[in-house]
Amino acid sequence: xxxxxxxxxxxxxxxxxxxxxxxxxxxxxxxxxxxxxxxxxxxxxxxxxxxxxxxxxxxxxxxxxxxxxxxxxxxxxxxxxxxxxxxxxxxxxxxxxxxxxxxxxxxxxxxxxxxxxxxxxxxxxxxxxxxxxxxxxxxxxxxxxxxxxxxxxxxxxxxxxxxxxxxxxxxxxxxxxxxxxxxxxxxxxxxxxxxxxxxxxxxxxxxxxxxxxxxxxxxxxxxxxxxxxxxxxxxxxxxxxxxxxxxxxxxxxxx
Amino acid sequence: xxxxxxxxxxxxxxxxxxxxxxxxxxxxxxxxxxxxxxxxxxxxxxxxxxxxxxxxxxxxxxxxxxxxxxxxxxxxxxxxxxxxxxxxxxxxxxxxxxxxxxxxxx
Numbered sequence: 001x002x003x004x005x006x007x008x009x010x011x012x013x014x015x016x017x018x019x020x021x022x023x024x025x026x027x028x029x030x031x032x033x034x035x036x037x038x039x040x041x042x043x044x045x046x047x048x049x050x051x052x053x054x055x056x057x058x059x060x061x062x063x064x065x066x067x068x069x070x071x072x073x074x075x076x077x078x079x080x081x082x083x084x085x086x087x088x089x090x091x092x093x094x095x096x097x098x099x100x101x102x103x104x105x106x107x108x109x110x111x112x113x114x115x116x117x118x119x120x121x122x123x124x125x126x127x128x129x130x131x132x133x134x135x136x137x138x139x140x141x142x143x144x145x146x147x148x149x150x151x152x153x154x155x156x157x158x159x160x161x162x163x164x165x166x167x168x169x170x171x172x173x174x175x176x177x178x179x180x181x182x183x184x185x186x187x188x189x190x191x192x193x194x195x196x197x198x199x200x201x202x203x204x205x206x207x208x209x210x211x212x213x214x215x216x217x218x219x220x221x222x223x224x225x226x227x228x229x230x231x232x233x234x235x236x237x238x239x240x241x242x243x244x245x246x247x248x249x250x251x252x253x254x255x
Numbered sequence: 256x257x258x259x260x261x262x263x264x265x266x267x268x269x270x271x272x273x274x275x276x277x278x279x280x281x282x283x284x285x286x287x288x289x290x291x292x293x294x295x296x297x298x299x300x301x302x303x304x305x306x307x308x309x310x311x312x313x314x315x316x317x318x319x320x321x322x323x324x325x326x327x328x329x330x331x332x333x334x335x336x337x338x339x340x341x342x343x344x345x346x347x348x349x350x351x352x353x354x355x356x357x358x359x360x361x
Contacts, residue, residue, distance in 0.1 A: 003269070003354065010268040014261065021257050032298035039295065039303075039316030047305055055303040055314070059321040071325050078332030085339040140306050146328050233328075240335045247342055 050139075050205055052219035057138040061145075061225040065203040068225075069188055072232055076185045079236035083174070086243045112161070120162030128155040135230030139219035145226040149233025156238050160245065169242065177239045184232025191221055191228065256293070259286035273341040273351040277334060284330050288323050295319035 029035065042055055042063065052058045060068050134141075135148030160168035192203040200206050207220035263283025270276035295316030301308065303317035345351050 007269060010265070014264055017264075018257055018261060021260060025256065028294065031293060032296050034294055034297060034316060036316060036318075038318045039297075039314075042317055043303060043314055047310060053305040055305070055317040056320045056324065059317055060324060064321060067325070071328055074329055075332045078336045081336045082339040085336070085343055140304070142302060142304055144324075146324060150331075236332075244335075244338070244342075 050219050050222060052139040052222050054138060054140050054142065054144075056142065057144045057222060057226060058219075061138065061222045061229075062203070062205060065192070065225065068229070069192065069203075072185055072188055072229060075236050076181060076232065079181060079239045080178075082240050082243050083178070086247055117162045120158045124155050124158045124162065127158060128152060131155060131230075131234075135227060136223065138226035139222050145229025145231075146233055148226075149230040150237060152230070152234045153237035153241070156234075157241055160241075168245070172238045172242055174239065174242060177235045177242065181232055181235030181239060184228050184230070184235060187228035187231065188225055191225055195221070256286050256289050259283070259289060271352050271354065273344060273353060274338070276353055277337045277341065280337070281330060281334060284326070287326055291319045291323040291326070 042059060046055045046058045047053060050058050050062055052062075131148045131150075131152030131154070133148070134143035134151055135145050138144035138148075156168070156171060159171060195204040195206045196202055198206045203221070203225075205220040205222070207224070260283060263279050263281075263286065266279025266282060267276055270279060295318070297313060297315050300313050300315040303314040303320070305312070341351060344356060348356055350356060
């Protein structure tokens with residue numbers, strides 16, 4: 001099929017789909033007038049039930065906790081998938097980093113400038129603290145393990161920007177990242193199993209809720225799960241970045 | 256929303272570069288964030304965090320916000336995996352044009 005024919009088929013199909021799409025949108029409540037019951041309900045019972053004031057985190061890590069386990073494993077499997085797909089093929093050599101092209105000079109790119117290095121190093125610490133704050137404040141603030149994890153992974157990528165790939169690699173060897181990732185994913189599941197052990201249902205909030213509501217140490221399992229999610233997300237993203245960088249800097253085709 | 260969907264779909268179908276195609280998929284998926292957030296918005300509502308506001312304040316819907324968060328995470332994971340596939344496709348076939356890839360397979 002030539003591109004022109006494909007484009008015409010697409011345009012016809014897309015026109016039909018868009019008609020249905022717009023029809024569906026027209027059936028939605030007017031903008032700003034959604035009256036679904038769950039939002040109101042969750043707003044009113046969350047603080048009482050979980051002592052968490054961040055309702056979005058409470059929904060993610062408590063009311064929809066089981067869904068979030070699945071979601072976390074999507075991330076886990078994607079990271080493992082990247083590592084698997086990008087493994088060194090038979091006709092490629094991994095030169096162990098001995099002759100790795102630092103700063104990408106082998107690709108004809110300019111070496112990293114001093115400005116980039118300095119800015120990256122200056123930001124590494126604050127970004128790490130920011131990520132830690134986000135990961136540990138899911139229960140009170142607009143944050144949580146997913147966001148905090150990505151920010152902490154950014155700090156580790158800044159080390160690569162500010163320094164050398166080899167330093168980045170020493171900070172995050174693949175087997176260590178994979179173990180940490182598994183610990184994060186497993187920790188979440190074990191919080192749920194722990195609840196089962198006390199006779200409650202899976203992922204029930206069995207820890208003391210703490211008081212007052214809205215304190216950082218309140219909210220029982222929500223804070224704990226958020227922490228485990230953070231660990232998993234850091235490891236997953238560092239693993240992915242590591243594998244992608246390895247493709248550019250270390251692996252060379254033998255031919 | 257409909258426009259974002261249309262742009263993304265058009266990009267995917269007519270793409271001549273795998274990375275461009277993946278980015279088109281991201282654009283397509285972004286339309287779901289807009290959909291979620293516009294459904295959950297309530298006029299006069301504030302963010303659903305009660306640390307420093309009275310507990311009976313009107314807020315936007317927290318459930319769709321949690322769903323949007325899920326969406327972002329899945330998108331990041333899928334993008335990483337697709338980019339990995341793009342790298343391997345380039346190594347294997349020496350091209351990143353999806354239309355040439357299709358011809359190679361025949």
